[in-house]
Each structure stands twice: as structure tokens, then as C-alpha cells.
Amino acid sequence: MRDCRLVLLLAALLALDACTPRETNFSQVPGFAAHFARNPPRSAAASPADRALLARHAPRFMLPEGHPGLIGFYEDYVAQGRLIAADGSEIARNPTRTQLNAVRDDPRVEFVHEPAGPSATPVVLARIERATGPDGGARPWSFMTYSAVFRSSGLPAAMPWWESLVLGAIGDLEDWHQLDHYTAATVVLDPDERPVALAMQQHNGRRTYLVGRDVALPPDGRLVVDVAVRSNELYAHRPGRHVRRAVRLQDAAAMRYLVTGRSRPLMSTDDITDPRHEAAYRIDFLPPDDAFYVFKGFLGERRRLPGRSGPPGADYNIQPAAKGPVTEMLAGYWREGDAETLAAVASAAGDGVFALRFAEARRAAFLRDVDCVRRARSAC
Numbered sequence: 001m002r003d004c005r006l007v008l009l010l011a012a013l014l015a016l017d018a019c020t021p022r023e024t025n026f027s028q029v030p031g032f033a034a035h036f037a038r039n040p041p042r043s044a045a046a047s048p049a050d051r052a053l054l055a056r057h058a059p060r061f062m063l064p065e066g067h068p069g070l071i072g073f074y075e076d077y078v079a080q081g082r083l084i085a086a087d088g089s090e091i092a093r094n095p096t097r098t099q100l101n102a103v104r105d106d107p108r109v110e111f112v113h114e115p116a117g118p119s120a121t122p123v124v125l126a127r128i129e130r131a132t133g134p135d136g137g138a139r140p141w142s143f144m145t146y147s148a149v150f151r152s153s154g155l156p157a158a159m160p161w162w163e164s165l166v167l168g169a170i171g172d173l174e175d176w177h178q179l180d181h182y183t184a185a186t187v188v189l190d191p192d193e194r195p196v197a198l199a200m201q202q203h204n205g206r207r208t209y210l211v212g213r214d215v216a217l218p219p220d221g222r223l224v225v226d227v228a229v230r231s232n233e234l235y236a237h238r239p240g241r242h243v244r245r246a247v248r249l250q251d252a253a254a255m256r257y258l259v260t261g262r263s264r265p266l267m268s269t270d271d272i273t274d275p276r277h278e279a280a281y282r283i284d285f286l287p288p289d290d291a292f293y294v295f296k297g298f299l300g301e302r303r304r305l306p307g308r309s310g311p312p313g314a315d316y317n318i319q320p321a322a323k324g325p326v327t328e329m330l331a332g333y334w335r336e337g338d339a340e341t342l343a344a345v346a347s348a349a350g351d352g353v354f355a356l357r358f359a360e361a362r363r364a365a366f367l368r369d370v371d372c373v374r375r376a377r378s379a380c
Contacts, residue, residue, distance in 0.1 A: 023086075024107045027296040027312035031320030039323075041288035041315070046128055051285055054126040054144055057187045057195065058283050060222050061124075061148055062237060062275030064229045070122035070281050073149045073292055074100075077179065081113040101291045104313070109297035111310065113178045115151060122281040124148050127288055131325050134363050139191035143199075143325040146185050146283075147292075147314055153180035154230035158243050158270035171308055173230065178300030178310045180232045181292070182317050185225050188329060196370050198223050199329045200234045201317055202271075205250030205258075206332025206355070208366075209236045212373040213380050214335075227279070228271040241274040245336070252349035255358070259334060259341050288315075322355035330359035333366050340365060 046054060063069060071077055074097050083091040083099060086108035092099045095111070103109045125147045133141035152175040155167060164173060188197035198215050199208040209215045215223055215236045224237035228244065235244050245261060247254035247268040257264050264270075286292055293315045300310015322331055334341045344365070348357035372380035 025298060025309065025312050025316075027316045028107050029316075029320060032316065032323075035320045035323050036294070041294055043287050043289045045285040045287045046126070050128045051126075053142075053193070054128055054146075054285070055283055057144055057189075057221055057223070058124065058126065059146055059185050059187065059198075060224045061234075061279040061281070062224060062226045063277055063279050064227065064272075064274045065276045067227065067229075068151065069119060070124065070148050070279050071119035071151050072121040072123035072284075073125065073181065075121040075123060076119040077113055077149065077151060078111065080116045081111055084110045084112060097291070100295070103297070104291040104295045107296040107312075110302050111297070111299050112301045113151070113310075119151070122279065123284045124281045125286055125292060126283050127285065129288075129325050133191070134326050134330060135367055137191065141191060141326075142189040142193065143329070144187045144189065146187070147181055148183045148185075148227070148232075148234070148279075148281075150180035150183060150232045152176070152178050153232055156231045156233075156246055156269040157229035157272040158246075160269075163269065170305060171303070177303065177308050181299070181314045182311065183227070183232050183234055184314065184317075185223070185234055186325070186329070187223060188325075190370075195221065195223070196373075197329060198225075198236065199332055200225070202233050202235070202332075203231075203246055203248060203250075204318075205247060205254070206318070206328055207235075207334070208329050208332035210369055210373055210380070213369070226273040226275045228273050231271055233271050235271070235273050237275065238273065239275065241272065244271040244273055246271045250331075251354050252345055255334065255345045255354075256342065259336055259338060259345070261336070319353050319355060321353040322359065327356060327359045330362050330366055331355040333359075333362045 078100055079094050082093050083095045085091050127145055129143045130140040154174040155176050167173060182201045184201050186199040187195055188199060190196050195211045195217055197208050197210055199206060211217050226235045226237050245258050247258060247265055254265050291313060293313045295313035298310040302309045318328055344358055344361035347361050348354055369380050
């Protein structure tokens with residue numbers, strides 16, 4: 001069976017390499033342009049009052065032993081490297097924020113990071129978005145997103161030895177692609193500014209935990225998040241070493257694996273968390289139209305195999321049809337071993353964007369469970 005999977009893995013990699021376009025990335029998927037035209041990002045950073053709210057709820061990020069830690073996007077990453085035009089000419093060396101933003105809308109521009117030393121300025125970038133909540137009420141909900149930034153992203157640590165052997169011959173398992181900035185935790189507040197959910201990006205999917213049931217709210221209001229070994233993916237905190245189910249793409253088959261633990265999809269490998277110490281960082285604020293969020297080109301070196309090139313801006317994190325704070329939160333509302341989640345997966349399978357269909361299928365359960373937790377019932 002292992003030999004068969006090895007052959008399939010090699011064949012899949014070669015096929016993907018042969019058909020992957022070299023000039024653009026995920027930012028050019030049809031639908032993004034229309035989404036951002038309907039929902040133009042603000043050009044102003046958080047207000048003083050919102051900065052205080054964001055600082056009050058800033059998560060604690062727990063790192064595994066030996067992890068290189070967080071970095072500052074502009075301070076440590078962009079300040080060390082070359083900005084390259086589509087024709088291969090150098091636009092700037094060690095570019096400034098102004099220089100990066102000047103080319104943010106060109107999908108062919110590439111930034112190649114050339115690390116010059118360890119980070120001296122770990123920074124988590126925070127912003128807040130208010131929107132009509134999943135209840136459709138007149139009072140808005142608040143979605144506070146905290147983006148942890150890492151110099152590179154490695155492959156999940158629970159990878160079987162034979163997969164590590166194959167992929168290790170292709171690239172560095174610790175540096176599969178430059179820049180990891182999809183590692184974001186969103187703290188969701190209800191209209192009364194009570195934390196009700198913690199929503200996180202995990203690989204190319206989402207995961208949403210209920211505060212008070214799935215995650216505990218500490219007395220200081222700062223939720224605790226574990227950073228996975230090597231891949232940097234974020235998970236709700238659990239002391240000790242744990243294997244976390246993970247998939248490359250969150251479709252119906254992958255979701256069934258996440259819920260049941262059976263029939264893991266090809267080219268998907270589980271993560272490991274083993275929190276040992278808390279990351280020190282300062283919080284900073286960028287306007288939502290900054291290149292960090294909306295850069296269309298490559299914020300890291302372009303490499304041959306799919307998944308190894310640097311990503312676009314952090315807002316290109318899910319299929320455009322499923323963009324939006326409420327949909328993204330609901331798209332990640334699933335529980336391991338839960339028959340109700342499996343029923344929603346079945347109803348969302350088929351034509352259309354799975355994440356969007358699944359989010360709608362989970363809306364009623366989310367609202368019911370939030371109400372249950374608010375009422376402090378024992379079986380939520």
C-alpha cells in the first residue's frame with residue numbers, strides 16, 4: 001500500500017507541475033476581482049478605540065520547542081530581499097512598505113526573501129471588521145483578526161517517513177515555501193462584545209471553535225492558540241503533544257476525514273502541536289488595503305512545484321465565493337465525531353463551492369450552539 005501511495009504521490013506531483021501556470025497565483029482565480037469591487041478594503045487602520053479592543057483580546061501564541069518564532073512582516077521579511085518585476089528586472093532591494101504597495105496590484109511581481117538574520121521585532125498584525133452577524137440582526141458582530149507572520153512554512157510534522165523521503169528529495173521540508181501569513185486567528189464578538197467564537201485558517205481550510213465549549217476564555221480575555229510543529233498552522237490550545245487531523249483542501253471527502261478520522265485524502269498529512277513556551281510579540285495595525293492583505297503577486301520566491309511558491313496577500317485565503325467574515329466562520333464550524341456535521345457535509349457535496357454550501361448548512365447549528373453556551377447549559 002505504501003509503494004502504491006508513493007507512486008500516486010509522484011505521479012500527482014509531476015502532473016501538477018506540468019499544468020501549473022507560472023505567471024500568476026491564487027489571487028487571479030475568477031471571482032476575486034468582483035468580490036473586492038463589491039467590498040473594497042478600507043484605506044484606514046483601526047481607530048484608537050478599536051486598537052484598544054484588539055489589544056485587549058490579542059491571543060497568546062504557544063510555540064513548540066525549537067521553533068524559530070514570529071517575525072515582523074515589513075521589519076524582518078520585506079526589509080530583507082529583492083522585489084522583482086515580471087521581466088526579471090529588479091524594482092528594489094530591501095524594499096520599503098511604500099515600494100511594495102506601489103506594485104501590489106501587479107500579479108506578476110515577485111518578492112524574493114533573502115534572510116539576513118533572526119527576527120528582532122516579532123509583530124502580529126491586527127484588524128477589525130464589523131458585519132451583519134449570522135443571526136441577520138441589525139446590530140453588527142465584530143471580527144478581530146490577528147495575523148501571525150513566519151519567515152517560511154514547512155510541511156506537516158506527522159508526515160509518514162516515505163512521504164518525507166520523497167518530498168525531502170524535492171525541497172526543504174522546513175522551508176516548503178517562503179512566508180507564512182495565512183496563520184490568522186479571528187476572535188468573534190457578538191453585538192454585546194462578548195467573545196463567542198475563535199475562527200482560524202488551517203492550511204487551505206477553516207476551523208471555528210465556540211468560546212466556552214471548545215475553548216476556554218481566560219480571565220484576561222486572551223484566548224490561547226497553539227502553533228503546529230514545522231507547518232505553523234494554528235489550533236486551539238491543548239497542553240502536551242497532540243496529532244491534529246489536517247487536509248490540503250477542504251472538500252467533502254476531506255471534511256469527512258476531519259470529522260471521522262477515516263479515509264485520509266491523498267497528499268494530506270496531519271499536524272503535530274506540542275506547545276512549550278509563549279511567543280513574545282507586539283501588536284501593530286495596517287489598513288486593510290495594505291499589500292500585506294491584498295498583494296496580487298508572489299510574496300515569496302517562485303518555485304516550480306505547486307504549493308512551493310510564495311503566496312499572495314493574506315486576504316486571498318479561501319475561494320472568492322466563500323469570502324466574507326460570517327461565511328468563513330461558518331465554513332469552519334465542524335466537530336470531530338459529530339453526526340450533525342457529517343449530515344451537513346453530505347448536503348453540501350456536489351456542484352458549487354463546497355465551503356459556501358457547508359457554511360449555509362451549519363448556520364442554524366452555530367446559532368443554536370451559541371445560544372446554548374450563553375445559557376450555560378451542560379450539553380451544547
